[in-house]
Amino acid sequence: MKMVMGYIAGLLFGLGLAISGMTDPARVLGFLDIAGAWDPTLMFVLGGAVVTSFIGYRLVFKRSGPLFGERFQLPTKKDLDAKLLGGAALFGIGWGLSGYCPGPAIASVSGLTIPLAAMLIAMVVGWFAARIVTR
Structure with a gap:
């Protein structure tokens, strides 16, 4: 059941990306073009995600445990290190150059x-490179 719920969550996420237009890299690049033809659409999508997450976390954590799992799985690492900052920088550079982040890229396949295709290949190469570098 856990796998089915993960699939449904991914499907809803992809559907939300498609409906909001976030699978179009021109929207993302338009958002990043603050000195030109700025497109604020991404700001509203991100704002909706923040509000939904804020409310959702408060509702979920009132429960004693998840519906389809043994326990909540939350990150425990809280420090900022070179790996986190470097990965965030690479993510931002790739996102700014291509207009895609991994979710919309996969939803646009x-x-x-x-x-x-170039972005997806670079993403997969990055996954393997990260495994080698972080060993």
Whole structure:
């Protein structure tokens, strides 16, 4: 059941990205273009996500445990280190150059283009490189 719920959550996430237009890299790049033709759409999508998460976490943590799991799994590491900051910087650079972050990129696979394919290949290479570097 846990796997089914994960699939449903991913499907809802992808659907939300598609409906909000966040699978279009031009929207993301338009948001980052604050000196030109700025597109605030991403700000509203992110704001909606923050509000939803804020309310959702408060409702969920009133429960004694998750519906489809033994216990809540929360990150325990709280320090900022070079790996975290470097990864965040690489993520931001890739996002700014391509207009895609991993979620929208995967949700956009059905309309595969050369730039999207290049981003996905770079993302997979990055996963393997991170495993080698962090050993």
